[in-house]
Amino acid sequence: MKVNLKNRYFFLRHGKNIHQTELKDIIYCYPDDETPCSLIEEGIEQAKKAGEELKDKKIEYIYCSDILRTRQTAKIVAGIIGFNEDEIIYDTRLRDINWGLFGGKHKDEAWAYYNNDKSKKFNEPTPGGETWNDCRERMKKVLNEIENIFQGKNVLIVSHGDPLWLLEGYIKGINDEELLNKRAETLIQTGEVREIYE
DSSP, X not given: OOOOOSSEEEEEEOOOBGGGTTTTTBOOXXXXXXXXOOBOHHHHHHHHHHHHHHTTSOOOEEEEOXXXXXXXXXXXXXXXXXXXXXXXXXXXXXXXXXXXXXXXXXXXXXXXXXXXXXXXXXXXXXXXXXXHHHHHHHHHHHHHHHHHHOSSOEEEEEEOHHHHHHHHHHHTTOOHHHXXXXXXXXXXXXXXXXXXXX
16 A cells, blocks of 8 residues: 655665675675775765755755765765755664674575575564564654654655665555565665655
């Protein structure tokens, strides 16, 4: 069932970092790698481009994951759109998904835990980690809080691939099977701005 939104939302995935280049097959540690992942030059340029894209969208609130790569992205965007970066709202619930003991390991090893049945990720957590449902629930809580406080506002949410994918699916009323089948084509890319319609 689709969600009737009271506000206008823009999703932005953080800019590119080492996990989209040299470590692209390695899972992030949670909440971040031992040396926090910062934006590479291409990621900085992606964030600048996102800022230019958002310039005329009259963003009134920015909610952001508290992890370095998202904070860097949000601050670059804020500078371009004339938003006071001190007013960015950081929320731990907007963090990337927690893969538990598979953090820092190859993605193939993590999916082997599920016998390569990705649908199991919705309900079965990895040891020390969380499920896609867990991640979606915390993202929904943030959205519901914003919806309860504001009406008719333009809100930017800066987060990570999986959390934004799951939240968009929830808003659009997409079931888990369809969401998973279309994952490759619907997953928001690094530095991508996506306006979300219910």
